[in-house]
Amino acid sequence: MKWVDFHCHVDLYDDPRSILASCAQSGVAVFAVSTIPAAADRLKSLVSASGAVVHIGVGLHPEVAHKHQKSLELLLNEVRAYRFVGEVGLDGSPQYREYQATQRRVLEGVFSACEKEGGKILSLHSRRAVRPVLDMLAQHPDAGIPVLHWFSGSPHELAEASMSGCWFSVGLGMLQTATGREVVASMPRNRVLTETDGPFAQAGGKSLTPLDIERSVGALAKVWNVPPELAREMVWSNYEALIAKS
Ligand code: MN
Helix, strand or coil: CCEEEEEECHHHCCCHHHHHHHHHHHCEEEEECCCCHHHHHHHHHHHHCCCCCEEEEECCCCCCHHHHCCHHHHHHHHHHHCCEEEEEECCCCHHHHHHHHHHHHHHHHHHHHHHHHCCCEEEEECCCCHHHHHHHHHHCCCCCEEEEECCCCCHHHHHHHHHCCCEEEECHHHHCCHHHHHHHHCCCHHHEEECCCCCCCEECCEECCHHHHHHHHHHHHHHHCCCHHHHHHHHHHHHHHHHHHC
């Protein structure tokens, strides 16, 4: 393996099997997040035959949490069986604001369940909700290793997240804006991973796939001002260090 896509919704592609086969062939290790807990089980059967290195996360995406409240119990049960948890988090965008209480209840439950088990790695969504996500993490310091995906907080919030031990996964969406690049430049380099967030995240009107991870690495290399090959190696060794941690 060579490349890391640490946040991808593998099950949501039209043909996840072929995506996984090409991951195996191209050496892309993937953190396959799920938007609802049932997706994690579906992923299991897809992944086992593929030969790809895939870390399946069980999760409940904050954008759909209010539609799947009945899944919360399943989620909290399943968290025990998975070392990787995600996608979970909070979304403070106007269209989800009315579901804040539900989102918080889900995340609170997940953090508590993770604390009980220990050793978890979490992919966290925090769009327009960095402050409350950091506050909740502070209340659950033993929930596991938080990886903030597509982080969009202020420099002050970034400093706080870094100090509290958060990791970061960054993709083209962040790396294509000047503000995003500034944020990425301030992240501790030994805690940065690459992601695509495909198929939701797109470039040129096309959904990104894990095979596009080279583009994230290339854009990250520019921010770091290092050759792409060195950036790839740095991300890979970060990934290995993270996996060895928990
Ligand atoms: Mn996502």
